[in-house]
Amino acid sequence: MRLYATVAAGGFRRHATYRVATAAGVFTNTVFGFILSYTYIALWDERPQLGGYSMDDALAYVWIGQALITVCGMMGGGFEDELIERIRTGDIAVDLYRPADLQIWWFSANLGRSAYQLLGRGIAPMAAGWLAFRFTLPAGPGSWLAFMVAVALGSTVGFAIWYLVAMSAFWLMDGQGVVQVAWLGGLFFSGMLLPLNVFPGALGEVARVLPWASLLQVPADVYLGTYEGWELAGAYAFQGGWALVLLGAGRAVQAAATRKVVVQGG
Amino acid sequence: MVAGMWIRSTMTYRASFALTVVTNFCVTFFDFVVILLMFGQVEGLGGFAFAEVALLYGTAGTAFGIADLTMGSLQRMGSRVRDGSLDTFLMRPAPLLAQVAGDKFALRRFGRVTQGLLVLVWSLCLLDVAWTPVKLVLLPVTVVSGAVIFGAVMVLGASVLFWMQDAAEVTNSFTYGGNTLLQYPPTIFAKDLVRGVVYVVPLAFVNWLPALYVLDRPAPAGVPEWAAFASPLVAAVCCGVAGLAWRAGIRAYRSTGS
Numbered sequence: 429m430r431l432y433a434t435v436a437a438g439g440f441r442r443h444a445t446y447r448v449a450t451a452a453g454v455f456t457n458t459v460f461g462f463i464l465s466y467t468y469i470a471l472w473d474e475r476p477q478l479g480g481y482s483m484d485d486a487l488a489y490v491w492i493g494q495a496l497i498t499v500c501g502m503m504g505g506g507f508e509d510e511l512i513e514r515i516r517t518g519d520i521a522v523d524l525y526r527p528a529d530l531q532i533w534w535f536s537a538n539l540g541r542s543a544y545q546l547l548g549r550g551i552a553p554m555a556a557g558w559l560a561f562r563f564t565l566p567a568g569p570g571s572w573l574a575f576m577v578a579v580a581l582g583s584t585v586g587f588a589i590w591y592l593v594a595m596s597a598f599w600l601m602d603g604q605g606v607v608q609v610a611w612l613g614g615l616f617f618s619g620m621l622l623p624l625n626v627f628p629g630a631l632g633e634v635a636r637v638l639p640w641a642s643l644l645q646v647p648a649d650v651y652l653g654t655y656e657g658w659e660l661a662g663a664y665a666f667q668g669g670w671a672l673v674l675l676g677a678g679r680a681v682q683a684a685a686t687r688k689v690v691v692q693g694g
Numbered sequence: 695m696v697a698g699m700w701i702r703s704t705m706t707y708r709a710s711f712a713l714t715v716v717t718n719f720c721v722t723f724f725d726f727v728v729i730l731l732m733f734g735q736v737e738g739l740g741g742f743a744f745a746e747v748a749l750l751y752g753t754a755g756t757a758f759g760i761a762d763l764t765m766g767s768l769q770r771m772g773s774r775v776r777d778g779s780l781d782t783f784l785m786r787p788a789p790l791l792a793q794v795a796g797d798k799f800a801l802r803r804f805g806r807v808t809q810g811l812l813v814l815v816w817s818l819c820l821l822d823v824a825w826t827p828v829k830l831v832l833l834p835v836t837v838v839s840g841a842v843i844f845g846a847v848m849v850l851g852a853s854v855l856f857w858m859q860d861a862a863e864v865t866n867s868f869t870y871g872g873n874t875l876l877q878y879p880p881t882i883f884a885k886d887l888v889r890g891v892v893y894v895v896p897l898a899f900v901n902w903l904p905a906l907y908v909l910d911r912p913a914p915a916g917v918p919e920w921a922a923f924a925s926p927l928v929a930a931v932c933c934g935v936a937g938l939a940w941r942a943g944i945r946a947y948r949s950t951g952s
Contacts, residue, residue, distance in 0.1 A: 446860055447860075448858050448859075448860035448861055449860035449861070449863065451861075452858075452860060452861045452862070452863040452864045453863050455863070455864055455867060456863045456864065456866050456867040456871070459867035459868075459871045460867065460871055460874070462887070463871060463874050463875050463883075464874075466878075466882050466883045466884065466887070467732075467739075467878050467882060469882065470739050470740045470878070470882035471732055471735070471736060471739065474735075474736040474737070474738070474739070475735050475736055478735060604713075604714055605711070605712070605713030605714050605717070606713070608713065608714050608717035608718065609713060609717050611717075612717050612720055612724065615724065616724045616727070621724070621725070621728040622728050622731055622732070626731065626735065627731065628731065628734055628735075
């Protein structure tokens, strides 16, 4: 346990050293937040209460999305490139010899990264967005807490997805293609571009049960107070269920890969 | 030549390459699906009909796609400055900018250009424009100037990386962000934001101003009518500024010494 806590702290500290990158990220998220906010305002002007959201709810949704991009890894987990590179070059053999579990090791490192991203890249754009647009805030401290639980679960699902993606490199060597497919899925089905409850008909129904819904749609709805009591438990169960399934799949693939791994290089 | 090398290296993993081309097409396609979904819910956005928004999307998307294809690799330069591998480039007898642009040249980015062009052609079929010779010439000029403006912004962003290796994401907000911005009608954005992309970072010249002329709509935020024809001039000025910044960047470059 101590080992993994150290790894998590290391992940946090490592990302905290890239201060310029964090500032650049905050700037970019804020710019995108502004652009998206204006398009949503135009859309909700035409169709008030679209998807069951008021204008203020929709604007909150935009900024929650910008705050959580790197936290939940909608467009990339932030660790898979490194892991794929280690698999491609054969460095992974060294990792497999370590007296630590590969998946838990990377999970811990990602946990630290995720926590840093929440503090470093989450709070500032959201504060800027609130000053400009005065969107809906959670009802009270209890709602904030419920939201943070949903974010933690979302971040876990995000990790599980990207870990599976990275594992594919054991067979494909070059992970680029799979990374791109996952990136595409994440971008569209997490609801980054448009809330999933605005998606029409069957597309919307499918999108809302896919794992990516855990990354943004569920945390945003928890934030907006859509779920109460048992419904909230149901939302957590949805995220937790996907987390377990995907982490389990990650373990299975990892086991299969290590049984037949052929290490590259000399 | 550098680009050719990277093309050959990408072809080593054929399955992965095929996937990246298809997904690159899809990534931008999903971008457009969002606009389709929006218009599934509403008749118009900011007073613009679907075909008009599609024209904005097609022109911005094609221009950005071309710029991304040729200059998109510049973003990676930050890490080359950081780890000192840029030194190898400086030793070679070829212009640094060409080498860095060709670095990890990704043929898959053709997907983006193709998708932009498809939407552009589709919008032209849907639109009911009173075509004049001026408008017919203006359209291709717009796309080319737009690509040059986006390219200049990318070079300018890369120049900053000589000093701040980690700041690559700031360029994204002007390139990717600008691309998203220009896909929507200027009427939905705040006046100050529109003025900003006309007078500060001249992204409005990529497509907004000329496209509005083609659509017989007034220019936004009190910009004069003739500005619709200024895109090539603006593109040239952008190149000049980017070129100066790039040279200043190279002079300021200090190797890591490793």
